[in-house]
Amino acid sequence: MGLCLLLLPLTGCGGGQSSTGTAMAEVQQVLDRRSAAVLGHDEKAYAETGTRSSYADLRAVPLADWSYRLTALHADGAGATAAARLSYRIQGYDKAPVTTDRTLTLSRTADGQWYVSHDRPAKKSGQQLWDQGRVTAVRSSHALVLGVGQSSSTLRGYARLADAAVPEVSKAWGTDWTRRVVLLVPGSLDGMAGLLGAPASNYRGIAAVTTGEAGGSGQTPADRVILNPEAYAVLGPVGRQVVLTHETTHVATRAHTTAATPLWLSEGYADWIGYLDTGRTPTEAAPELARAVEAGEVPENLPADKDFGFTDDPTKLAQAYEGGWLACRMIAGHWGEEKLGAFYRAVGAHKERAGAVEDALKAELGTTLPDFTARWRDYLTAQLAD
Numbered sequence: 219m220g221l222c223l224l225l226l227p228l229t230g231c232g233g234g235q236s237s238t239g240t241a242m243a244e245v246q247q248v249l250d251r252r253s254a255a256v257l258g259h260d261e262k263a264y265a266e267t268g269t270r271s272s273y274a275d276l277r278a279v280p281l282a283d284w285s286y287r288l289t290a291l292h293a294d295g296a297g298a299t300a301a302a303r304l305s306y307r308i309q310g311y312d313k314a315p316v317t318t319d320r321t322l323t324l325s326r327t328a329d330g331q332w333y334v335s336h337d338r339p340a341k342k343s344g345q346q347l348w349d350q351g352r353v354t355a356v357r358s359s360h361a362l363v364l365g366v367g368q369s370s371s372t373l374r375g376y377a378r379l380a381d382a383a384v385p386e387v388s389k390a391w392g393t394d395w396t397r398r399v400v401l402l403v404p405g406s407l408d409g410m411a412g413l414l415g416a417p418a419s420n421y422r423g424i425a426a427v428t429t430g431e432a433g434g435s436g437q438t439p440a441d442r443v444i445l446n447p448e449a450y451a452v453l454g455p456v457g458r459q460v461v462l463t464h465e466t467t468h469v470a471t472r473a474h475t476t477a478a479t480p481l482w483l484s485e486g487y488a489d490w491i492g493y494l495d496t497g498r499t500p501t502e503a504a505p506e507l508a509r510a511v512e513a514g515e516v517p518e519n520l521p522a523d524k525d526f527g528f529t530d531d532p533t534k535l536a537q538a539y540e541g542g543w544l545a546c547r548m549i550a551g552h553w554g555e556e557k558l559g560a561f562y563r564a565v566g567a568h569k570e571r572a573g574a575v576e577d578a579l580k581a582e583l584g585t586t587l588p589d590f591t592a593r594w595r596d597y598l599t600a601q602l603a604d
Contacts, residue, residue, distance in 0.1 A: 485538075
């Protein structure tokens with residue numbers, strides 16, 4: 219006796235293909251009605267398609283588009299489990315839809331109508347902010363701040379930091395970017411990890427991260443700056459602004475940050491803009507590297523990408539960031555701020571990682587990697603040694 223339990227969009231067993239196709243079409247119609255209700259802010263129509271619990275959670279999100287595409291259906295008695303691709307776009311921020319995979323649990327009413335009883339992230343997909351609770355939205359001149367478990371006054375504070383960051387980034391980098399930022403503020407470190415689909419231990423002590431598609435064509439969704447409220451809370455006023463300006467720099471430079479861009483440059487440049495006009499000295503901003511230099515342990519080479527990994531050695535990670543920042547600070551001080559920006563763009567424009575830094579050093583700064591590295595090592599000693 220054969221057993222036929224298929225994830226279907228393909229066929230059923232024997233004569234089941236027609237009934238499976240009918241079920242797929244019926245469920246898709248329910249999802250289409252559910253999407254229309256979300257966009258139309260029609261809670262009654264939304265409730266007619268299934269559970270209404272998520273409606274209130276995402277209602278504050280300013281959506282321009284919202285749709286599901288059913289990709290598989292596994293019927294099981296009176297119910298079913300469906301796989302669907304959710305696409306949505308935030309009004310005024312996303313040029314293209316954000317897409318994410320969802321798993322839907324469906325049931326049938328007494329008269330045979332499908333309805334959604336549960337909608338959750340698919341396996342290996344990160345949560346969306348509304349999966350964690352009711353979203354509160356705050357808009358400002360340059361930011362949309364979406365939070366869960368946060369007061370409106372707290373979110374307005376984040377918006378003020380973003381409004382200060384955007385002009386600072388534009389002054390240094392230029393205005394060839396959207397000059398708008400989307401901040402996601404979950405209620406905890408665990409919430410941050412849920413949005414990123416990764417263990418919380420990876421981000422303990424990390425105040426914020428920026429997600430997005432590197433080397434964007436201009437037709438990709440807006441980046442999301444995701445804050446860790448626990449780590450952010452222990453920072454002072456200057457530290458908070460530095461973090462937001464750093465992450466905003468990643469948003470601004472995303473289209474010019476490619477696989478050819480080493481992390482010492484992308485992270486160092488973001489820190490360089492972040493620390494501009496803060497008055498922080500090199501020893502204040504790079505304490506771990508300063509201790510190493512004082513001990514006679516000047517790095518031999520620029521930080522490698524692996525040095526930026528989240529490991530059990532926070533000192534090594536801090537030194538990597540500090541080394542990248544000082545490399546960019548050196549370029550700005552010796553060759554000029556405009557040359558630093560041109561160098562960043564030239565590296566990102568290279569077709570591959572191999573030779574990208576070397577070619578950009580020659581074209582924009584008139585130097586070689588060995589000479590640049592030697593100059594950087596001398597710069598560390600001069601700036602960090604007492």
